[in-house]
Structure formats: structure tokens, C-alpha cells
Amino acid sequence: MGQVLFIVWRESVEALLVVGILNAWLNHNPAGRAGKPWLWSGVALGIAMAIALAVALFTAGSLMAGAQDYFQTAMVFIAAALIVQMVLWMREHGRTLKKELESGLSEKAASGSWWGVTVLAALAIAREGSETVVFLYGMLAEAGGMELVKMAGAGAAGLALAFLTFYVLQLGGKVLSWRLFFRVTEIMLLLLGASLFLSGVEKLISMDVLPALVDPLWDSSALLDDMSPVGGVVAALTGYRSHPALTSLLAYLLFWGAIWSLFQWRNRRQAAAPA
Template identity: 70%
Template sequence: MGQVLFIVWRESVEALLVIGILNAWMNHNPEGRAGRPWLWGGVIAGFLAAVLLAIGLFEASALMSEWQDVFQTVMVLSAAALIVHMVRWMRLHGRTLKRDIESGLAAQAERSNWWGVSLLAGLAVAREGSETVVFLYGTLSAADGSTLLSMAGAAAIGFMLALLTFWLLQLGGKVLNWRLFFRVTEIMLLLLAGALLMSGVDKLIEMGVLPALVDPVWDSSSLLDDSTAAGGLVASLTGYRAHPALTGLLSYALFWLGVWFMMYRESRRS
């Protein structure tokens, strides 16, 4: 449940950021007020696109019943890669995002062409919604009816927390600022990407695609058992294993080495 709540919260805040920039500019510029219906039309279209993607993924999974384990493994590993890409994208574009959006809005307002606003709002919602679907696909596909109901509740709480977080961020740093928000959630997202990678590697070991090498390397269940509620939450958010295989540990170490190299290169470039 913690994974669902966190992902919905973080992705909703990102979508609200883009929509909030668009809406604020339109409220403060008389020439932009005519574009409001286009903005909210784009939001609705983006939400529907994310729903269609979710339906398409689960239909594709049902059609590939014989290859379901392979499909789920590919989705989990794709989600891990997508998270790393998203973190990198926000590092590169986060500082200039507001300025870039507002300059584009000004150009659209001059031409009275609001299709671009609808497209931008739709892409923002569709992107965050589709990322949420991809990130949580493995969790949702393995859930039964009662678990899905609990996940829906966690998603609703995550969205309400996103609205609260966005409101706090709009106070201008008095309580919470964007820089701190993105830095903290960036670390949490990378931990989640590592957790998804570990899940994918575990699947590949189960299918015999990868050797375990040494299994287990240690047993830390006396300290924190990942089969308990608390241990399972830590495992789903960080990739922790009480009985890790050596292949999983090597994959996890290579993942963080790659992340460090990416961050180091981007910081040198900036």
C-alpha cells in the first residue's frame, strides 16, 4: 500500500505543477483567460488516455497468459528504467520548467491558438498517469479483489496528500519549497527504482534466466523480516531482502553505481 500511496502522491504533484503553472498564468493574464476551457479539456483527455493505457496493459497481459511472467518482468524492469529517466529529466529541466511553459503560453495567446495548451495539459496528465500505471503494474496485477480495494483507498489518500502538498508548495517556501520536495522525492524514487529492479531480477532468477550464484548470501530476518508487514513495506520501497541472492546484490550495486555516475556527470555538465 505504501508504494501505491507514494507513487500516486509524487506523480499527482508533478501533474498539478504543470496544470498549476498553466492555470496561474491564465488567471493573471487577461488574454489567457479564453484558454481555460482548453486547459481543462486537455486535463480530461490526458486522464482518459492514462485510463486507456491501463486497460490496454491488462488486456495485453491477459492475452499473453502463457508469457505472463515474462510480460510482468519486462514491465517491472521498464518501470525501473522509466523512474531513472524521469529523475534525470526533472534534474535537467526542473529549473526552467516554469519559464519555458509561460513563454510558450505567451506565444500561444498572441496567436489565439489554444490547442497547444490542451496538448500540454493532456500530455502532463497522461504522462504522469501512464507512469503511475507502469510503476504499479506488477503490484496491481498480483492483487486480489480485497487488496485492490485497499490499493484504491491508498491511491485516494495519495491524491489528497498531493493536493495538500501542492497547496503547501504554493505558499512560497514558508512551509515547504520545491527544491526540497524534488530532492527528497528524487531519492525516494531512486530507491523505488532499485526495489523494482530487485523484483525483476528475482523473477529472472525464478525463471532460470539468471543464475542466483549464491542464495542466500545472508539471513537478516531476525533484524527485519521482509515477509512481515513492516519488512514488506521497506522491501517494496527500497529493494531490501532478508535473504538476498548474490545476483540481486550485484545488480543492486551496479544500479546505484550507474545512478551515481549519471548524477556526477549531470552535476559536472551543469
């Protein structure tokens, strides 16, 4: 449940950040009042798009019958990839996000094309909502049938925590800064991505698509058992295994090697970009 709460919390804070920036600009701009209905229409449309994706995923999963295991495993890998993409995107656009959004709003206000505000809000909300849907579906597939009631409860708690976090962040860094928030949560997101990637690999091993090679490679359950309450939380959030197969260890190292390579590539690209 910790995974669900964390993902809903993190994605909801991002969505609130975007809506907050748009709403603040409209409040402080003389012509902004006319754009308010368009903003909230965009928010509603974005939520509807995310719900439509959720329905489509569950429908597709139920219709695939014999291929359901493969579909769910693919969704686990997609969720892990989206986490990495989200971290990279926020690192690249985080500093300029407010400026980019306000620039877009200025253009819409100048031209009187308030429908553009609807599109801007809808795409922003749909992006965060769609990522949340894919993550949750991937986690549901990873758990092999997590109770939906418990998932909904964890999601509701994550949403409530997101509103509280957004309020604290709006205090202007007196308690918690946006920079610290994104840095800490991006580390947690990458650990969660590693956990999901490892779960996908383990599903492939259980389906005899990949060999386990050596199983188990070691037994660290005396230190921390991944089936215990505490160990289960650590395993879900970081990918820790007390009885890992060699293939699982190699997959975990492959994930972090890929992350290191992506960050190195990003840094080189930024260094080569003109100032």
C-alpha cells in the same frame, strides 16, 4: 501499499504543479480567460490517454497467456527505468519548467492558437498519468496479484495527500519548499526504483532465467525480517532483503552503479554546455 500511495502522491503533485502554472498564467493574463476551456479540455484528454494506456496494458497482459510472466517482469523493469528517467528529467528541467510553460503559453496567446494549450496540458497530464499507470502495473506484477480494492484505496489516499501537499507548497516555502520536496522525493524514488529492479531480477531467478549463484548469501532476519510488518515496508520502498541471493546483491549494486554513472555523465554534460 506504501509504494502505491507514494507513487500516486508524487506523480499527482507533479501534474498539479504543471496545471497550476498554466492556470495561474491564464488567470493573470488579460487574454487568458479564453484559454481556460482549452486548458481543462487538455487535462481531461490527458487523463483519458492515461486510462487508455491502463486498459491496453491489462488487456495485453491477459491476452499473452503463457508469456504473461515475461510481460509482467518486463513491466517491472520498465517501471524502474521510468523512475530513473523521471528523476533525471526533473533535475534537468525543474528550474526552468515554469519559464518554459509560460513561454509556450505566451506564444499560443499571441497567435490565438488556444488548441496548443490543450495539447500542452494533455501531454503534461498524459506523461504523469502514463508513468503512474506503468508504475502501478509494475507494482501489481511485483506483488503477484495485489488486491485491486486496496490498491485503489492507496491510490485515492495518495491523490488526497497530493492536493494537500500542493496546497502547502503553494504557501510560498513557509512550511515546505519545492526544492526540498523534489530533493527528498527523488531519493525516495531512486530507492523505490532499486526495489523494483531487484524484484524484476528475482522474478527472472524464480523463472530460471538467471542463476541465484549463492542463495541465501546471508541471514539478517534477526536484525530486520523482510517478512515482518516493518521489514516488509522497508523492503518494498528500498529493496532490502534479509535473505538475499548473490545475484540479487550484484543486481542491486549494478543499479546504484548505473545511477552514479548517469549522474556523473549528466554533470559532465552540464559542465561542458555553454553558459
